[in-house]
Amino acid sequence: MNIQQFIEHLPKAELHLHIEGTFEPELMFQLAERNGIELPYADVESLRAAYDFNELQDFLDIYYQGMNVLRSEQDYYDLTWAYLEKVAKQSVRHVEIFFDPQGHLERGVAFETALNGIYSALEKGQEIHGISFGLIMCFLRHLPEEDALTTLELAMPYRDKIIGVGLDSSERGNPPSRFERVFAKAREAGFHIVAHAGEEGPPEYIYQALDLLYVERIDHGNSSLQDPALVRRLAEAQIPLTVCPLSNTRLCVVDDMENHPLPQMLESGLMVTLNSDDPAYFGGYLNENFSAISSLVDNDPTILAELARNSFRAAFLDEAQKNKLIAEVDNYLADQQIN
Numbered sequence: 548m549n550i551q552q553f554i555e556h557l558p559k560a561e562l563h564l565h566i567e568g569t570f571e572p573e574l575m576f577q578l579a580e581r582n583g584i585e586l587p588y589a590d591v592e593s594l595r596a597a598y599d600f601n602e603l604q605d606f607l608d609i610y611y612q613g614m615n616v617l618r619s620e621q622d623y624y625d626l627t628w629a630y631l632e633k634v635a636k637q638s639v640r641h642v643e644i645f646f647d648p649q650g651h652l653e654r655g656v657a658f659e660t661a662l663n664g665i666y667s668a669l670e671k672g673q674e675i676h677g678i679s680f681g682l683i684m685c686f687l688r689h690l691p692e693e694d695a696l697t698t699l700e701l702a703m704p705y706r707d708k709i710i711g712v713g714l715d716s717s718e719r720g721n722p723p724s725r726f727e728r729v730f731a732k733a734r735e736a737g738f739h740i741v742a743h744a745g746e747e748g749p750p751e752y753i754y755q756a757l758d759l760l761y762v763e764r765i766d767h768g769n770s771s772l773q774d775p776a777l778v779r780r781l782a783e784a785q786i787p788l789t790v791c792p793l794s795n796t797r798l799c800v801v802d803d804m805e806n807h808p809l810p811q812m813l814e815s816g817l818m819v820t821l822n823s824d825d826p827a828y829f830g831g832y833l834n835e836n837f838s839a840i841s842s843l844v845d846n847d848p849t850i851l852a853e854l855a856r857n858s859f860r861a862a863f864l865d866e867a868q869k870n871k872l873i874a875e876v877d878n879y880l881a882d883q884q885i886n
């Protein structure tokens with residue numbers, strides 16, 4: 548088997564994925580038609596042609612416009628189901644996916660509409676494809692903390708369905724320190740804590756995510772490499788960084804895949820996982836992200852397998868579940884003859 552086939556069948560988890568970022572143009576046009584919404588693009592091709600970003604904000608403007616098509620519980624279900632059908636073919640065993648309730652609430656879509664649609668598709672994914680899951684709700688950091696607090700209140704009755712809270716959207720100028728109170732409340736309520744930090748923001752935002760929000764994982768974390776003391780701290784504590792190679796190049800966080808810092812991250816002892824962020828917008832799902840960096844690690848199956856093990860180690864699963872999934876990777880690797 549060649550390295551591409553090795554990647555395709557390697558058991559793995561997705562830990563950094565915005566479900567609204569899986570909205571493929573074909574489905575977007577279908578749902579727009581179903582809901583009587585006119586998209587500002589003539590067709591799928593011209594929509595795709597707009598996916599040309601110089602920075603995070605360029606993407607976010609289009610991402611929020613895209614999610615405007617989502618209205619009914621069925622829409623959220625169809626979006627999530629389409630995603631699960633896709634990754635079931637990518638040997639994905641476990642997903643922890645984000646949703647942005649505020650991106651729906653501000654358009655008049657009830658919290659429960661999004662939650663129930665996404666959640667019932669995840670349940671069906673577990674049943675039909677055996678993909679275990681966790682759902683994480685993110686606060687939009689370009690909005691005031693008051694809005695995040697209101698959103699947290701809406702989530703309180705659904706602590707059995709939502710395992711964690713995160714922080715996303717426009718990073719520059721919106722430091723984690725603005726959200727200290729809402730994250731303290733979320734922690735108290737027993738949610739797992741993650742935050743996007745160091746995608747476009749400075750190392751200081753990563754320190755704040757650790758010291759003010761008490762994150763268990765950092766989403767992205769690229770700018771940590773500018774600060775050797777921070778890298779040492781992250782490595783020592785084995786705080787996972789959910790790294791997103793295709794996202795990084797599409798959003799110009801990294802100028803070229805050849806220069807992606809993944810090898811440096813691994814050499815520094817950082818606990819790195821590979822993820823797809825917003826695959827419909829960035830040109831690929833989990834396997835495409837593995838393929839994108841494969842040559843940077845000499846197409847070495849042991850390194851790719853270690854990245855897959857990390858995805859299970861960093862997941863919000865109990866030790867028995869993690870060990871079972873890690874053993875699947877071990878067995879898979881032991882069985883392979885790569886040529």
Ligand code: ADE
Nearest residue numbers: 565715716717743824825
């Ligand atoms: N929302 C969706 N994708 C995001 C990203 N890469 N960074 C920040 N917010 C996001």
Ligand code: ZN
Nearest residue numbers: 715743766824
């Ligand atoms: Zn993200």
